[in-house]
Amino acid sequence: MRAISTVLGTKVLGTGLAASLLLALSAPAGAQTRIPEQAVDTATQLRETALASDLGYRITESLTTEVGPRLAGSEADARAVEWAKAKFEALGYDKVWLEPVTFPKWVRRSESGQVVGRHAQPLTLTALGGSPGGTVEAEVVRFADLAALQAAPAGSLAGKIAFIDYRMERARDGSGYGPGSRVRSGGPSAAIRAGAAGYLMRSAGTDSHRNPHTGITRFDDGLEPIPAAALSVPDADQLTRLLALGKPVTVRMALDCGWDGEATSHNVIGEITGSSRPQEVVLIGGHLDSWDLGTGAVDDGAGVGLTMAAGKLIGDLPTAPARTIRVVAFANEEQGLWGGKAYAEKYAEEVRRHQIAAESDFGAGRIYAISTGAPEYAQDAVKQIAEVLAPLGIEYAGDAGGPGPDISPFAAQGLAWARLAQDGSDYFDLHHTPDDTFDKIDPAALAQNVAAYAVFAYLAASAEGDFGSGVQADGATDGK
Amino acid sequence: MRAISTVLGTKVLGTGLAASLLLALSAPAGAQTRIPEQAVDTATQLRETALASDLGYRITESLTTEVGPRLAGSEADARAVEWAKAKFEALGYDKVWLEPVTFPKWVRRSESGQVVGRHAQPLTLTALGGSPGGTVEAEVVRFADLAALQAAPAGSLAGKIAFIDYRMERARDGSGYGPGSRVRSGGPSAAIRAGAAGYLMRSAGTDSHRNPHTGITRFDDGLEPIPAAALSVPDADQLTRLLALGKPVTVRMALDCGWDGEATSHNVIGEITGSSRPQEVVLIGGHLDSWDLGTGAVDDGAGVGLTMAAGKLIGDLPTAPARTIRVVAFANEEQGLWGGKAYAEKYAEEVRRHQIAAESDFGAGRIYAISTGAPEYAQDAVKQIAEVLAPLGIEYAGDAGGPGPDISPFAAQGLAWARLAQDGSDYFDLHHTPDDTFDKIDPAALAQNVAAYAVFAYLAASAEGDFGSGVQADGATDGK
Numbered sequence: 017m018r019a020i021s022t023v024l025g026t027k028v029l030g031t032g033l034a035a036s037l038l039l040a041l042s043a044p045a046g047a048q049t050r051i052p053e054q055a056v057d058t059a060t061q062l063r064e065t066a067l068a069s070d071l072g073y074r075i076t077e078s079l080t081t082e083v084g085p086r087l088a089g090s091e092a093d094a095r096a097v098e099w100a101k102a103k104f105e106a107l108g109y110d111k112v113w114l115e116p117v118t119f120p121k122w123v124r125r126s127e128s129g130q131v132v133g134r135h136a137q138p139l140t141l142t143a144l145g146g147s148p149g150g151t152v153e154a155e156v157v158r159f160a161d162l163a164a165l166q167a168a169p170a171g172s173l174a175g176k177i178a179f180i181d182y183r184m185e186r187a188r189d190g191s192g193y194g195p196g197s198r199v200r201s202g203g204p205s206a207a208i209r210a211g212a213a214g215y216l217m218r219s220a221g222t223d224s225h226r227n228p229h230t231g232i233t234r235f236d237d238g239l240e241p242i243p244a245a246a247l248s249v250p251d252a253d254q255l256t257r258l259l260a261l262g263k264p265v266t267v268r269m270a271l272d273c274g275w276d277g278e279a280t281s282h283n284v285i286g287e288i289t290g291s292s293r294p295q296e297v298v299l300i301g302g303h304l305d306s307w308d309l310g311t312g313a314v315d316d317g318a319g320v321g322l323t324m325a326a327g328k329l330i331g332d333l334p335t336a337p338a339r340t341i342r343v344v345a346f347a348n349e350e351q352g353l354w355g356g357k358a359y360a361e362k363y364a365e366e367v368r369r370h371q372i373a374a375e376s377d378f379g380a381g382r383i384y385a386i387s388t389g390a391p392e393y394a395q396d397a398v399k400q401i402a403e404v405l406a407p408l409g410i411e412y413a414g415d416a417g418g419p420g421p422d423i424s425p426f427a428a429q430g431l432a433w434a435r436l437a438q439d440g441s442d443y444f445d446l447h448h449t450p451d452d453t454f455d456k457i458d459p460a461a462l463a464q465n466v467a468a469y470a471v472f473a474y475l476a477a478s479a480e481g482d483f484g485s486g487v488q489a490d491g492a493t494d495g496k
Numbered sequence: 497m498r499a500i501s502t503v504l505g506t507k508v509l510g511t512g513l514a515a516s517l518l519l520a521l522s523a524p525a526g527a528q529t530r531i532p533e534q535a536v537d538t539a540t541q542l543r544e545t546a547l548a549s550d551l552g553y554r555i556t557e558s559l560t561t562e563v564g565p566r567l568a569g570s571e572a573d574a575r576a577v578e579w580a581k582a583k584f585e586a587l588g589y590d591k592v593w594l595e596p597v598t599f600p601k602w603v604r605r606s607e608s609g610q611v612v613g614r615h616a617q618p619l620t621l622t623a624l625g626g627s628p629g630g631t632v633e634a635e636v637v638r639f640a641d642l643a644a645l646q647a648a649p650a651g652s653l654a655g656k657i658a659f660i661d662y663r664m665e666r667a668r669d670g671s672g673y674g675p676g677s678r679v680r681s682g683g684p685s686a687a688i689r690a691g692a693a694g695y696l697m698r699s700a701g702t703d704s705h706r707n708p709h710t711g712i713t714r715f716d717d718g719l720e721p722i723p724a725a726a727l728s729v730p731d732a733d734q735l736t737r738l739l740a741l742g743k744p745v746t747v748r749m750a751l752d753c754g755w756d757g758e759a760t761s762h763n764v765i766g767e768i769t770g771s772s773r774p775q776e777v778v779l780i781g782g783h784l785d786s787w788d789l790g791t792g793a794v795d796d797g798a799g800v801g802l803t804m805a806a807g808k809l810i811g812d813l814p815t816a817p818a819r820t821i822r823v824v825a826f827a828n829e830e831q832g833l834w835g836g837k838a839y840a841e842k843y844a845e846e847v848r849r850h851q852i853a854a855e856s857d858f859g860a861g862r863i864y865a866i867s868t869g870a871p872e873y874a875q876d877a878v879k880q881i882a883e884v885l886a887p888l889g890i891e892y893a894g895d896a897g898g899p900g901p902d903i904s905p906f907a908a909q910g911l912a913w914a915r916l917a918q919d920g921s922d923y924f925d926l927h928h929t930p931d932d933t934f935d936k937i938d939p940a941a942l943a944q945n946v947a948a949y950a951v952f953a954y955l956a957a958s959a960e961g962d963f964g965s966g967v968q969a970d971g972a973t974d975g976k
Contacts, residue, residue, distance in 0.1 A: 226707060
């Protein structure tokens with residue numbers, strides 16, 4: 017296959033170098049990946065067609081309206097799988113199929129919280145995904161951040177509720193979510209180690225509404241899980257004000273939720289078959305599951321809708337690009353990248369077939385940059401793509417960032433990734449909350465995303481030469 | 497008393513004229529109400545003191561934090577009464593007392609809604625105040641507005657759920673709330689007349705969050721009440737999209753709420769005693785009760801906090817104004833102006849003692865205008881007040897608008913009113929929702945409100961001459 021022989025040409029240079037250093041390598045003359053001029057012309061037309069289309073918006077509307085919330089493993093998740101298969105078929109994809117993904121099933125039945133005593137009042141909270149059920153009524157002890165709770169001596173919170181009041185920062189690139197989500201993932205285990213009976217956190221979010229942010233948590237091995245929940249931002253403010261009065265504050269949190277056996281959902285896949293190198297695949301996609309509080313519009317109905325639309329618009333061209341466009345609606349991203357892991361496992365031997373992959377899972381804001389993990393010999397081709405994207409307000413950004421969540425397991429096995437970086441300034445106003453609903457999506461911004469993904473996928477699928485998938489540290493390739 | 501003799505001077509002019517026409521009358525020379533120069537100087541200082549103070553903000557914080565939501569007749573409402581009495585006392589008011597107010601008690605226990613069938617998903621809704629409990633599972637019939645539902649033939653909605661999808665308009669002066677709130681007050685009876693088993697409405701609100709707007713409704717005499725609820729704005733959008741798919745949509749709404757006997761709460765009153773005419777009263781205030789979903793910060797913790805602060809700052813002056821400043825935290829405004837009606841009834845014979853009244857019950861936005869229902873002979877004095885308010889961005893606005901809700905029953909009996917018009921552009925984003933919380937208040941805007949109320953109350957209490965309270969159509973006066 018052409019792509020393999022191209023990369024094999026780099027072998028003489030690569031022995032013993034770390035894969036990341038490949039970025040600094042120059043391939044021999046003639047091994048440079050490049051995009052044919054005619055493909056650039058077609059992509060330019062495709063971009064304008066996509067900008068004028070509301071297809072991505074309508075697909076996203078259909079999913080979020082007709083299915084609504086679709087917690088992994090739920091009845092609605094199964095409906096979402098049916099919906100995705102039917103939608104790929106209705107859009108005229110050449111091949112459509114399901115791949116099973118099995119995972120532990122978590123269910124939320126009810127949840128409530130309140131301050132008890134002289135300042136009695138309800139608190140708006142939501143169980144963290146993975147929390148056990150249970151009712152805890154106890155004094156609250158506040159910590160400014162995760163490190164403060166981790167420093168609490170063992171036993172010092174015996175019978176109490178630990179509360180981390182960390183306020184997440186707003187940022188275009190979502191960089192505030194790293195520390196914010198670590199409070200969610202690491203807080204409960206730290207609380208248990210200090211003896212706490214329950215765990216509360218200020219939501220990892222940037223809004224100011226009575227809509228708490230859920231999201232998966234975990235418990236370190238050997239610890240007995242405790243009920244763990246997030247307060248809405250105004251409720252965290254309120255609890256902090258009550259604590260500032262200087263007297264003990266008792267909260268009752270009652271969660272009815274927990275793990276409940278296993279469930280099987282599906283990665284749903286649609287393909288536009290390549291015209292000359294159909295075995296080579298450019299992968300785009302989003303994740304089909306959502307949290308249960310909203311209808312999963314920005315997380316990640318938009319990602320599914322816009323990549324489905326991009327593939328469909330490529331399929332509408334008179335001639336398909338050389339390579340196959342594969343659109344994947346991944347199963348159960350939210351609770352641990354289950355769909356992405358299943359995909360990486362299933363295709364472990366076929367990383368070389370996958371030329372490059374990009375997942376949209378950061379909302380529906382405009383894309384402002386493209387970056388890839390591709391090696392130096394492919395960067396001119398990425399720059400060619402960036403030139404076609406430039407009228408959309410998108411800049412070339414080298415190797416900034418990393419792969420989307422569902423392609424990250426496969427990227428760890430050598431898959432080349434691209435990142436179409438979205439403006440996520442308001443993403444964490446909505447993410448994992450009841451407020452993640454279709455009305456929050458700007459149709460013009462979504463069309464810009466469709467245009468960007470269509471251009472990217474079409475040009476990557478038209479490139480002569482590869483983007484580095486399956487290139488080992490020693491310059492060898494794996495997969496077939 | 498000076499004020500009476502001043503008004504008696506107008507008697508020769510007024511025979512047979514409607515009270516509203518008094519605005520067009522000129523009092524005889526010497527009967528003009530005016531404000532002494534020294535009072536203007538003091539008020540100018542007071543304005544600056546108030547602007548630099550966070551007292552109103554802190555009082556509002558105290559109420560909304562320590563008491564939280566305070567539905568009329570609830571345990572928390574009783575705590576709010578205790579809080580208000582203690583706060584007036586702590587602020588050093590000269591007199592503090594309670595006046596009982598009895599009303600029917602409405603309680604909300606639980607509520608839920610969902611679409612059932614092939615698009616099964618939860619809907620966020622809240623029972624309207626006054627709704628009976630009950631569970632209805634029925635097909636939804638959508639109406640664009642109240643008139644459309646009112647035009648539905650009797651029996652045409654037998655067993656169905658009527659849904660009014662009217663979208664309220666945003667406006668600085670809140671003028672969109674008239675038609676919006678009529679959907680809430682008039683919709684249920686129209687639904688019953690058409691045979692409906694349940695009633696849903698798009699919330700009377702201007703936000704886009706999953707926070708429904710409650711508020712009182714009523715049922716016309718002779719009709720059997722049905723469960724009545726408001727969907728959040730995004731949920732109304734969602735239901736409308738589902739209906740647009742063209743197949744019947746069935747919703748299950750389950751409300752556990754209803755009337756439950758009577759309750760007695762209290763108007764809580766604090767006074768700063770006037771220095772030379774203590775029997776004459778200038779009244780300012782807000783309402784102490786709130787809906788139960790939020791903590792009643794903009795509706796109407798702010799009104800209580802800012803008027804309490806204004807009175808306190810007047811009380812801190814070396815010399816009190818001539819007249820008494822009375823600050824009233826009214827009971828149960830939300831369910832039918834019960835506190836305002838009780839006040840008007842109790843003081844029906846004393847309207848002449850009440851020189852003028854202003855209630856703050858439109859959030860915590862900046863005040864942009866002052867208007868009154870005072871007669872022409874008092875308008876120069878109002879303009880004098882407006883001059884002191886002008887540096888706050890406040891304009892003189894004649895007789896625009898009308899009295900605040902709790903003073904309107906007394907105004908109907910002849911009480912002169914003032915309106916300090918607030919910018920309510922975002923008020924109906926929050927009003928009657930879970931999102932009405934303290935974090936929504938801008939402390940600088942609240943200080944501006946305190947300054948305006950302090951200046952207004954101080955100068956009205958310092959005026960020589962009256963503002964028209966108790967002046968009859970024939971120019972006579974009533975009360976003592």
